Amino acid sequence: ALQTPTNYFLVSLAAADVAVGLFAIPFAITISLGFCTDFYSCLFLACFVLVLTQSSIFSLLAVAVDRYLAILVPLRYKSLVTGTRARRVIAVLWVLAFGIGLTPFLGWNSKDSATNCTEPWGGTMNESCCLVKCLFENVVPMSYMVYFNFFGCVLPPLLIMLVIYIKIFMVACRQLQRTELMDHSRTILQREIHAAKSLAMIVGIFAVCWLPVHAINCVTLFHPVQAKEKPKWAMNMAILLSHANSVVNPIVYAYRNRDFRYTFHKLISRYVLCQTDVFKSGNGQAGAQPALDMGL
Incomplete structure (x- = not known):
């Protein structure tokens, strides 16, 4: 079934990816044009993508911990990781993501040094109402992006996930080498390894897509x-690559997951193709759903 703790975390990641496509990418394009607006409107556009990025990282970290517990303590996993606890963790992680992404609103911003537009608001010369040129680097300081965002909130979770997946594969390989493992236990363990491979691939793709920007x-x-000499296309390509991550993720964690693939096919067949019996067996009974498998 799709209502498992692991899939709750994947849905959280999917929600962040969808939001990137619907909001963050248009916002990123908007703040690359340098149009004139008030400072805090521009700052909101810049910070929103940081919120979504951080929520993706936290969701990936939650999935990694979830898979680690499934491999390390399989007998206690279902009692430790429940749907209710997963939903609570997701809620906390999203609150943290908003707190981290919106930190510039608390004062860590470039309001004092932002480049003002030549036309003040309403044609007056009131400095408090003056518009600024809306560019990301004009409202968010690099000190925040490097010290707080990258070194504090992006790099540590990525390193933790790297260690977790290395330990997952080490523990799983040791267990597979045990000759006394029953066939059923061995099959379950191999399925968990396949799932870990797919999820580790998601983490790797995330790192490849986002590290160039940082x-x-x-x-x-x-x-x-030296930064002044860098070509403008380099930053544009890095930003494009970072947003492409939200396109690649669904291919891996949705299409590679039999439950998601089964459900997508069922929804398309029922509501798009209007076929209500496509998933029924020969005796007219609905076919059983496949087991969770994120193997490659």
Whole structure:
């Protein structure tokens, strides 16, 4: 069934990916044009994508811990990781993601140094109402992006996930080498390894897609002279790659998961193709759903 703790975390990740497609990408395009607006409106556009990125990282971390417990303590897993606890964890993680992403609103921003537009609001010269050129780097300081966002909130979870998946494969391989494992237990363990492989791939894809942006941010902060010489297309390509992550993720965690694939096919057949009996067996009974499998 789809209503498992692991799938709750995957749905949380999917929600972040969908929100990136619907909101973050248009916002990113908007704040790359340099149009004139008030400072905090521009800051909100810039921070919203940070919220979604952080929620993706937390969802990936939650899935990694979930799979680690499934491999390490399989007999106690169902009592430790319940649907209710998973939903509570997801709620806490999203609150934390909003807190981290919206931190610039608390004062860690570039309001004092933002480049103002030549046309003040309403044609007056009131400085408090003056518009700013809406660019990401004009409202969010690189110190926040590097020290707090990258070193504090992105890199540590990625390193933790790397350690977790290494330990998962080490523990799983040791258990598979035990000759006394029953065939049923061995099959379940192999399925967990396949699931871990798919989820580790998601983490790897996330790192490949997002590390270039953070690397450029680090160069901008620590080597400002060299950063001025970098071609504009480099940053644009890095941003494009980061948003492409939200397109790649569903292919891995949805299409590779039999439960998701079965459900998608069922929904399309029933509501798009209007076929109500496509998933019924020859005796007219509905076919059984396949077991959870995220194997590659």
